[in-house]
Amino acid sequence: MSKDNLDVVGIGNAIVDVLSRTDDAFLQNNHINKGAMTLIEAEEVKSLYAKMGPGVEMSGGSAANTVAAFASLGGKVGYIGKVADDQLGEVFRHDIRSVGAVFNTPPLRQGAPTARCLILITPDAQRTMCTYLGACVLLTPEDLDEAMIRSAKVTYLEGYLFDRDHAKQAFRQAGKIAHAAGRKVALTLSDPFCVERHRDEFLDLVKNHVDILFANEAEILSLYKTDKLSEAVAQVGPHCEVAVITRSAKGSVIISGNEMIEVAAEPVSHVVDTTGAGDLYAAGFLYGYTQGKNLAQCGRIASIAAAEIIAQVGARPQRSLSQLLKDKKAA
């Protein structure tokens, strides 16, 4: 357990992804909402898994992907999340520690297995997620490593945590600890349907408890119940120190006070799998932020990290992002 100061601590759903190629017909036949994250129960995950094609397992979880990428960028980072005491939990623990992240949350000894996310990748490189939360939502305030949170410049929370009460309590508690230590709190809204399920609570968080907000276009429009991006931008401006809206191939918009910066997307020759694009964007942005870069530089590093992950399968970078930044002269 490192008691060194960290740049970022991420708190989220500790999940192992099962990636599988499929087609649109499979999604339609199984009534799965393409491009979204749908929560499914133990029986459903069993039945869907039995129907789908062969898979590849790799550690996932939105904030955990961000943490792994942050480590690959060269930052000091920790993670808090709940796995079970099983083989997939061991896979998750190994993968996040092996990139250099501090991860000491005790595993769940009894009850649900480690969370799994069935990620169905269609030929258009779009990912559709069906998540069985299992052990990960049994994260409780007692699992929070307060010293770690106090030591980190930024505590980064994923909106997906909001889908269960225990985790939600841990989420709020982490924010309080961070702010009490004079640290920043960052949040990603995670998914437009997640925002719809918890809009009022997210609005309260964004207005009163979050310093740095990450959202994609669909999420920010859902949060402010509008179909005009300009209106969402106007509303979010006064709510956070920094708000970042990602717009896929259209790049991203960074809003801070009266300042608005448009960042171009980094070109990608061939998009293979969009899994993790938002997670890696957040990693790059927070890396720049905690290194004292200006917002435009943060946006550029974020875009480079996001472009790298959509050119490969899966949400964990397969080569050193630190080296990539040097190659792109963005370090």
Next chain:
Amino acid sequence: MSKDNLDVVGIGNAIVDVLSRTDDAFLQNNHINKGAMTLIEAEEVKSLYAKMGPGVEMSGGSAANTVAAFASLGGKVGYIGKVADDQLGEVFRHDIRSVGAVFNTPPLRQGAPTARCLILITPDAQRTMCTYLGACVLLTPEDLDEAMIRSAKVTYLEGYLFDRDHAKQAFRQAGKIAHAAGRKVALTLSDPFCVERHRDEFLDLVKNHVDILFANEAEILSLYKTDKLSEAVAQVGPHCEVAVITRSAKGSVIISGNEMIEVAAEPVSHVVDTTGAGDLYAAGFLYGYTQGKNLAQCGRIASIAAAEIIAQVGARPQRSLSQLLKDKKAA
């Protein structure tokens, strides 16, 4: 459970692979024999796993890779192998069934976990394997589905099975059942070190019990204790109906009676990971063979399948090999 006639039934070590990128220094520092398969025990796999980088899990096992590829080519195929009643065993079962292979071997209820192979991929695309056999070597003659073996045109056995006594018994028994039903028995030698460990038994098998032999250059040289390929070719000729020697980029040689056919390797623009090259070659060859193709055609299909797998990460094909054969006009 299908009681239909099968083209091939594969019997082998049921293993889940953990693929990880590394460098030559890591192999040297950990005294790992580059390019080979080394057997490791439970404590060693734990310690090596803790030291290595993040991994990606996917079903593996030499004969199982062959079976999965055979199914992808469009053949009717079954598999016999032992997993444990755990999460990795479930992954293995799902993956082989989801491609259409028949797999009904009951899992091990108590004792060792599902076998794992740590596959370390160096920047030269070479794979080095460290295997913890766990449950897979507890395959016994009782696990053999005799009806399935009798129904299959070819029973395909992997040499790796020879590393433990129980599995070796099952291996010999399967060959007997197949021959008693008038079927063919195929064997792959698997690994030069495996051949060294069991040379006399392999020689006896090849001389007396195997119809179709697969070996790479290092394996066949080790089997006949020679450093001249021509000598090994002369020796193996009278021992089997068909012997195939694979030679990586140099293609392959098919020996049958007095006939010797040289097959060019299929061109690959960029070799990513050589894991599974031999397994896929065997799948392609056996697919041609069970479809009644001539030996040159069998070699061409084999080369196409092998080329496909080394251009991707992992030993299970990510796209339909049946379609690939059509595209290459080799169906």
